[in-house]
Amino acid sequence: MQQESMDFPGIVIAALRGGSGKTILSIGIIAAWKNLKKIVAPFKKGPDYIDAGWLAMAAGRPCYNLDTFLVEDKQILNSFYTHTLKSDIAVVEGNRGLYDGLDAEGSTSTAELAKLLNLPVILCIDCTKSTRTMAAVVLGCVEFDPTVPIKGIILNRVAGSRHENIVRKSIENYCGIPVLGAVPKLKKQNFPERHMGLIPTPEHEWANDSINAALKMAKSYIDLDALTKIACDVSFQRPSAITHPKSEIRNPKSVRIGIIKDSAFQFYYPENIDALVAAGAETVFISPLKTNKIPPIDALYIGGGFPETHAKELSENEQFRNELKALAEDGLPIYAECGGLMYLGKELVLDNKSYQMAGVLPVVFGLSKKPKGHGYTIISIERENKYFKKGSEIRGHEFHYSYVLEWKGNDEDLVFNMKRGNGFINKKDGICYKNVLATYTHIHALGTPSWAKSMVSNAISYKKIKKTGQTS
Structure with a gap:
């Protein structure tokens, strides 16, 4: 160069x-x-x-x-x-x-x-x-x-x-x-x-x-x-040659991607949000701590954060939780990282007290006093999914004190193999359910440029399906 x-x-x-x-x-x-x-x-x-x-x-x-x-x-x-x-x-x-x-x-x-x-x-x-x-x-x-x-x-x-x-x-x-x-x-x-x-x-x-x-x-x-x-x-x-992400969507901002962002979910790289916009999305910020309704969206991004410090408020917002689960069942593309993964689970147990989460995924989380995952990750994509190509490899990082107390899913639901890092369970990660993909790993859009394109592509597909009245 x-x-x-x-x-x-x-x-x-x-x-x-x-x-x-x-x-x-x-x-x-x-x-x-x-x-x-x-x-x-x-x-x-x-x-x-x-x-x-x-x-x-x-x-x-x-x-x-x-x-x-x-x-x-x-x-x-x-x-x-x-x-x-x-x-x-x-x-x-x-x-x-x-x-x-x-x-x-x-x-x-x-x-x-x-x-x-x-x-x-x-x-x-x-x-x-x-x-x-x-x-x-x-x-x-x-x-x-x-x-x-x-x-x-x-x-x-x-x-x-x-x-x-x-x-x-x-x-x-x-x-x-x-x-x-x-x-x-x-x-x-x-x-x-x-x-x-x-x-x-x-x-x-x-x-x-x-x-x-x-x-x-x-x-x-x-x-x-x-x-x-x-x-x-x-x-x-x-x-000498500066490269910028370019929109491959014919009608820029033709889809709306919701981003759950507040003091419970605050871990987002600005580059990731910029990449979604560059790929053709309009972004809208949503907070389950401030509202009980989810606006019309074509995909959802839930980043990491501290759901454990806001467990009571998140649990008490039953309308938001139920609406999120219904949208997931309806096929809404949802990508979640770490704290977002926890929120999509069934329950979060803190000090022997259980707090209801969205219930999209059949998993109960607990919280340790020591890190259960901390450091860089290297992931091999082992199974088909709508976000990353099977056989590809991505890099990220994990830092979490939460861990799996109960998991009623199947190994086939986990699409990531952890070549480096701990992941969700047994060196596996990436829970795939319908159009949901949830993981402990955080990715950076500049290092994983396919992610934003996949998010927007999935949003376009979902929007078309909803418009024609088909089921996903």
């Missing part, structure tokens, strides 16, 4: 490990630049939805995921370029440690993404109970792979001025890299966590206050001018 140089400012914020505070620092830096009237394009490395939601809120615009396991490098570059066109500066938040990847070679790591994008790395280091040793750690990161452009350091959780001075001088003397800020240990926890990380923005009662606290932190403790100068000293390589 031929490339031409395009100067575009941006940074990758990385850390030595997960839990170092880089997400809150990223939120603060984005909010601070936005406060300075810059249009910030936020990105999240990896498949995470929750951090991306916070970055999006801080920027006031969608955050896009850059995941080199799920999506090919060419599409990563296309996505980065496309979503920075109308912005002034980009912030890419890494995940885990800088060099952590799928294997000993560090494939799919934050470092590899930084090199792909040709962006400078700002390393966030947790200085808790450490001083000069942090210089040795930073020097190790620099020399581990000299092609990774580590251009600045932000100290986090410093205990005081004496602590800061020792660490700052050690790093600048031994590593020759500027320290751009020193953030003290925060006395107030503005970003509470639970089993999947930060509490998502739709469920955080004081989300705006938290963003403002991060903004104040960044303005007080980070040299934003120096950070901006580093961000501007790059030359992002623009792909």
Whole structure:
């Protein structure tokens, strides 16, 4: 792929490990630049939805995921370029440690993404109970792979001025890299966590206050001018030919695809919704927490989320549950991921109390205190279905604490074989019933482009059947 140089400012914020505070620092830096009237394009490395939601809120615009396991490098570059066109500066938040990847070679790591994008790395280091040793750690990161452009350091959780001075001088003397800020240990926890990380923005009662606290932190403790100068000293390589999904439908937006989206079901990549629109669909958002009726639609997409934290409300909305089940029985194409899979089940059992779900699928779910599936997935499509071609292979990721308590279906109903990951049960996933396909795996539309086309094609078929009065 031929490339031409395009100067575009941006940074990758990385850390030595997960839990170092880089997400809150990223939120603060984005909010601070936005406060300075810059249009910030936020990105999240990896498949995470929750951090991306916070970055999006801080920027006031969608955050896009850059995941080199799920999506090919060419599409990563296309996505980065496309979503920075109308912005002034980009912030890419890494995940885990800088060099952590799928294997000993560090494939799919934050470092590899930084090199792909040709962006400078700002390393966030947790200085808790450490001083000069942090210089040795930073020097190790620099020399581990000299092609990774580590251009600045932000100290986090410093205990005081004496602590800061020792660490700052050690790093600048031994590593020759500027320290751009020193953030003290925060006395107030503005970003509470639970089993999947930060509490998502739709469920955080004081989300705006938290963003403002991060903004104040960044303005007080980070040299934003120096950070901006580093961000501007790059030359992002623009792909010579940008590819965009094109509608193959003769009458664009001739079908309506419903998307269940609220604080119970909030895990959606913006790219997935964009892909449905590009394929020719009109999207309509629906919330079982706010309405008891489903509007006229030709297909339904139910993403992941936290049905367990809204089980009572979901169970009490009997009219919505019954209508959803009736539509499934009628042949409505429904694609569901993780939390959506749980909602399509018969029951959800929490603390020995049962909550009725939609009852589309003959499965009862429970909730564990430890993850039952966490990581990337590779799936082989073993059986015929209306969403993925038999014999093909797709990539995704899973992260769930729920598990199967009771399953009254058949092995023939499971169309996925898990080559990597846990799946639904016995290394199988993808429950297929009529025009419903439900799975624990989340997919990314840029990595699985056939998905959006199949959704729209299924919606068109369903609409034609309903129009002619045939049964599905």
